[in-house]
Amino acid sequence: AASKFQAVDTANIELDLESHFVGYEFLEAPAVILAIVHNGATVESAAPGAEVLLILNTTPFYAESGGQVGDRGIIRSGNASFHVTDTFKNGENCLHRGKVVEGKMFLGDTVTAVVDRARRDATILNHSATHLLHAALRSVLGEHVSQRGSLVDSEKLRFDFSHYEAVTNLQMREIEWMVNKEIRRNTLVQTEVMKS
DSSP: OOHHHHHHHHTTOOOOOOOOOOOTOOEEEEEEEEEETTTTTTSSSETTTEEEEEESSSEEOOOOOOOOOOOOOEEEEEEEEEEEEOOOEEETEEEEEEEHHHHHEEETTEEEEEOOOHHHHHHHHHHHHHHHHHHHHHHHOOOOOOOEEEEOOOEEEEEEEEESOOOOOHHHHHHHHHHHHHHTTTOOOOOOOOOO
16 A cells, blocks of 8 residues: 555656765754655645655655665754655655645755654664564574565564474574573664675
């Protein structure tokens, strides 16, 4: 359903733009509105109550990727504010879906983009937990276990994997023990962007 909604949002427009992601270093950043998309077409402005997509030249908002949900937060411009309810990619663009809650947003406005820090932090914890779970599954069930999908948000994680038989209660307890042991170690986690 979400992918169909995205297709409707962007179906009739050509977006030759690029959003620069700074969200590993900053959760708040100045930016300029490069495009406002309403009902599949670019517009010059958005009034209070309008549900639109904003594309910024720079964004701290993480776009949905690899099973991890996109960031939420707020984008402010003078006395206008836009509540971001989802963030996703379209080519090189980072699209911020949401609603103008006060004031009016204009193409070319200089804005401040602010990620919901508590939600991002909780999502990061669950993202790290997927890696711990994958390692524990491979250790207990065998190296053949591989990830087949996932969902990571601020409240939960879902980890799909392949295995040739049902996991026993004893194996589940061992996997849980291993993951909890690593969590208790409270190891420092750092993000490093590597060249491909």
